[in-house]
Amino acid sequence: MESNNRKNKRGARGSIEETNVAKRSNMADCEEVEELDASSFEPSLSDIKEMLVDIKTTVTAILQDNQQLKEEIKELKAALNNNKRETEKLKTQLTKAEKANDTLHNELKQTRHKLKEQIEETNRLDEIYDDLEQYSRKNSLEIVGVPESAYESTEEVAIRIGEAVNITIKPEDIEISHKLRRKNSKPVIVKFLSHKVKTRLYKARTKLKGLKVSDIFPSYANASLQEQRIYINENLTDYRRELFWKANQKKKDNMIISAWTIDGKLFVKTSPDGAPIRIYGEEDLQDL
Secondary structure: OHHHHHHHHHHHHHHHHHHHHHHHHHHHHHHHHHHHHHHHHOOOHHHHHHHHHHHHHHHHHHHHHHHHHHHHHHHHHHHHHHHHHHHHHHHHHHHHHHHHHHHHHHHHHHHHHHHHHHHHHHHHHHHHHHHHHHHHOOOEEEEEOOOHHHOOOHHHHHHHHHHHOOOOOOHHHEEEEEEOOOOOOOOEEEEEOOHHHHHHHHHHHHHHHHOEHHHHOOOOOOHHHHOOEOEEEEOOOHHHHHHHHHHHHHHHOOOOOEEEEEOOEEEEEOOOOOOOEEEOOHHHHHOO
């Protein structure tokens, strides 16, 4: 019995040991597998070298890019500084131009003011000169409508016209007489020694309304001009004659009733019962 028990005990120990051996064997196998797995995932030196080379290349590229960016930033800063200097320069030039413009504007304003004063002074002097020139013509009359072949002397024209309107004109009343050469007519101008004689003849001019060349100069043989009317006008300055012509144009257009001059002064009437209106310039005619 004892011998059997012992055997069983040894057998039991043997089985335990075998079991333990088997466990140790399995654990060893697992560790080996783990070591193999770990060794299979660890990079080799060549892999590490390649990784380092790639990193170095990447870093080098980054550094180059950074250097390029630095250069570009430097260039941009330089361009910005140049633009800033140009802007400041332009601002300075603009400020100078504005000051110069203000100066020119003020000079132009002063020049316009002076020009206006000069124009006003010129107009005033023109009026004075025109008045003086007209005053020198105060004793002169123009006889229009007498053909050259109808008379032998210009004095004869004045004397015969006077007879036609019942005004006695003597040769000694005439200071000078001659023909005027104008574009469409050749009137006779007569300057009298006396303003009274000139005024009497001028006031009697309305009596010529029913008379013709043939009535005053019976020997005149040109039938085509025998019925031509004769007019007496004051000897006006160029400016006043132009103004008088424009007034007569308004009369033809039925814008005024009548227009006439007295001692070089122009008057018009806009209605039969209206008062005479003195015309000093073209603006007055336009305002009628």
